[in-house]
Amino acid sequence: MTPMELKEKGYQVLVKELGQFETLKFLQEMGWGFGDYTKERQKSLQNITRQQFWEDVKQLRKEEN
Numbered sequence: 001m002t003p004m005e006l007k008e009k010g011y012q013v014l015v016k017e018l019g020q021f022e023t024l025k026f027l028q029e030m031g032w033g034f035g036d037y038t039k040e041r042q043k044s045l046q047n048i049t050r051q052q053f054w055e056d057v058k059q060l061r062k063e064e065n
Contacts, residue, residue, distance in 0.1 A: 004044060016063065
């Protein structure tokens with residue numbers, strides 16, 4: 001697993017357990033963050049289609065209920 005894949009997996013676990021808003025608060029509180037977030041995020045999402053995005057949203061909502 002690459003460092004980027006590990007970050008993404010860790011982020012998804014936090015979002016699943018805490019929700020998006022609380023995850024962001026947690027990361028801000030921890031003071032985590034370095035590098036260029038925008039460039040990293042663009043790179044990690046460059047191959048994601050809108051359809052894949054909405055399927056992921058539906059799945060997360062399903063898992064929350």
